Amino acid sequence: MPTVLITGASRGLGLEFARQYAADGWRVVACARKPEESTALNELAGASGGLVTVHVLDVAEPAEIDTLATELDGMAVDLLLNNAGTMGRESFAEKGLATQMFGQSDYEDWLRTMRVNVLGPMRMAEAFVENVAASRQKKIVTLTSVVGSIGQSKFGGLYAYRSSKAAANAVMKAMSVDLRPRGIIALPMHPGWVRTEIGGPRGELDVTTSVTGVRRVIAELTPADTGRFLQWDGRELPW
Ligand SMILES: NC(=O)c1ccc[n+]([C@@H]2O[C@H](COP(=O)([O-])OP(=O)(O)OC[C@H]3O[C@@H](n4cnc5c(N)ncnc54)[C@H](OP(=O)(O)O)[C@@H]3O)[C@@H](O)[C@H]2O)c1
Numbered sequence: 001m002p003t004v005l006i007t008g009a010s011r012g013l014g015l016e017f018a019r020q021y022a023a024d025g026w027r028v029v030a031c032a033r034k035p036e037e038s039t040a041l042n043e044l045a046g047a048s049g050g051l052v053t054v055h056v057l058d059v060a061e062p063a064e065i066d067t068l069a070t071e072l073d074g075m076a077v078d079l080l081l082n083n084a085g086t087m088g089r090e091s092f093a094e095k096g097l098a099t100q101m102f103g104q105s106d107y108e109d110w111l112r113t114m115r116v117n118v119l120g121p122m123r124m125a126e127a128f129v130e131n132v133a134a135s136r137q138k139k140i141v142t143l144t145s146v147v148g149s150i151g152q153s154k155f156g157g158l159y160a161y162r163s164s165k166a167a168a169n170a171v172m173k174a175m176s177v178d179l180r181p182r183g184i185i186a187l188p189m190h191p192g193w194v195r196t197e198i199g200g201p202r203g204e205l206d207v208t209t210s211v212t213g214v215r216r217v218i219a220e221l222t223p224a225d226t227g228r229f230l231q232w233d234g235r236e237l238p239w
Pocket of ligand 1: 007008009010011012013014032033034057058059060082083084085086116143144145146190191192193194195196197198199200203
């Protein structure tokens with residue numbers, strides 16, 4: 001039975017990943033900052049017959065990552081799915097392209113965004129690389145965003161979010177090179193514009209469609225795919 005470790009499983013895409021992997025018979029290590037506040041995640045775990053376990057994890061808190069790494073020591077993790085992410089204080093759902101506009105930067109919030117979206121996936125990869133290396137599938141996937149693509153950048157604003165996702169892309173590219181000799185496939189993926197709290201109600205995809213697509217792409221990854229920047233339907237994105 002393969003195992004997936006998912007960050008940010010309390011809601012949105014992370015919760016749907018937990019649902020779909022569990023339905024597919026995977027063991028799911030579902031992490032959330034405040035699991036007690038996610039009724040849906042607790043119900044999923046409760047009905048899973050032990051397949052889904054819930055763990056406290058704020059990816060911006062190194063001590064919590066260390067605690068989880070100790071707890072999971074020796075467990076093979078086929079897929080480390082860095083899903084947790086934040087847009088920062090401002091809501092894209094409410095403000096759309098007027099979010100994080102030039103001249104209005106909140107630098108503390110920007111730093112917090114970087115800690116979650118960039119340092120978080122890096123710390124997770126460094127903490128759990130042995131678990132992934134010990135597995136059969138050996139995959140590390142970080143959900144970044146097309147907004148982090150410099151080549152496809154068409155509009156301004158969103159400085160904190162876009163720079164964090166561009167940085168996460170760079171992190172995943174470098175990681176793919178470093179971990180290739182160990183047979184680990186590492187890459188960033190864009191889940192599409194999805195109707196969640198981050199994506200807002202005008203998103204193009206529902207969570208089921210996005211997660212189904214991302215899971216299909218992940219399932220078909222081979223070592224030749226390491227370091228690519230792919231989106232939910234398998235198409236390649238420019239950096
Ligand atoms: N939706 C889109 O259109 C879209 C597009 C491109 C990329 N993405 C990326 O997809 C991922 C999932 O986003 P979503 O759309 O599902 O958004 P969402 O519904 O807002 O969910 C965000 C998740 O991240 C968790 N999270 C935030 N900060 C965290 C931290 N410090 N430690 C651990 N967990 C944390 C949240 O937990 P709490 O419940 O505790 O806040 C929540 O579970 C993100 O990385 C996002 O950037 C989304």
